[in-house]
Amino acid sequence: MKDGPFSFNLGEGGFIPDEYDNHIQRRLSNMKGQYLDQEAYQVKLAQEDILLYEVYEIKRPEIEGEILHGISIVHPGKVGEEYFMTKGHFHTVLETAEIYYTLKGRGYMVMETPEGEWAVEELAAGRVLYVPPRWAHRSINLQEDEDLVMFFAYPGNAGHDYGTIETQGFRKLVLDKGNGPEIVDNPRWLPSEGG
Ligand code: PAN
Ligand code: ZN
Numbered sequence: 417m418k419d420g421p422f423s424f425n426l427g428e429g430g431f432i433p434d435e436y437d438n439h440i441q442r443r444l445s446n447m448k449g450q451y452l453d454q455e456a457y458q459v460k461l462a463q464e465d466i467l468l469y470e471v472y473e474i475k476r477p478e479i480e481g482e483i484l485h486g487i488s489i490v491h492p493g494k495v496g497e498e499y500f501m502t503k504g505h506f507h508t509v510l511e512t513a514e515i516y517y518t519l520k521g522r523g524y525m526v527m528e529t530p531e532g533e534w535a536v537e538e539l540a541a542g543r544v545l546y547v548p549p550r551w552a553h554r555s556i557n558l559q560e561d562e563d564l565v566m567f568f569a570y571p572g573n574a575g576h577d578y579g580t581i582e583t584q585g586f587r588k589l590v591l592d593k594g595n596g597p598e599i600v601d602n603p604r605w606l607p608s609e610g611g
Contacts, residue, residue: 436486452497471489479572481572523558531550558597
């Protein structure tokens, strides 16, 4: 971890992997049960456990007052009709927000609250997306052959609740049935107990 103030590059020349402390890679095998077309998932996985997305983190203490930040890269591709995407999560401390700044590419952020509201916002280079407290979030790359690259920042004490999305899914999915991205109800969405 760096001592005192520090800076790093995001502008001209893009981000520099060496400037980050942590590199997380998520592959097809890490997304079991998340894609709608489970047969397409199995077929693809049997061919290769491909890299779906990566996160480069600047290490900071995970405490209130700190800001955790880094870069997320969602690679292009599809599983069946569904675009490559992140797992998605609620923050464990629900009342914590997040900021995303898209550096490169085009995508969607799919979001929902425990109360049942949902939203899909466009991610486009040069635009900032604000994810308010309480909103689960998943980023999706809508492009054919380019990475979706974003800078993110969120409170140090937020924590990640992946379990809720793993068991119930998101209410909305983004599919390409041949005419580009379509937001559809998730037929496998399963409300959690008491939800
Ligand atoms: C981001 C995400 C990142 C990867 O840093 O962690 O985009 O997505 P998953 O964590 O859902 O796999 C963030 O939202 N942090 O809170
Ligand atoms: Zn988050």
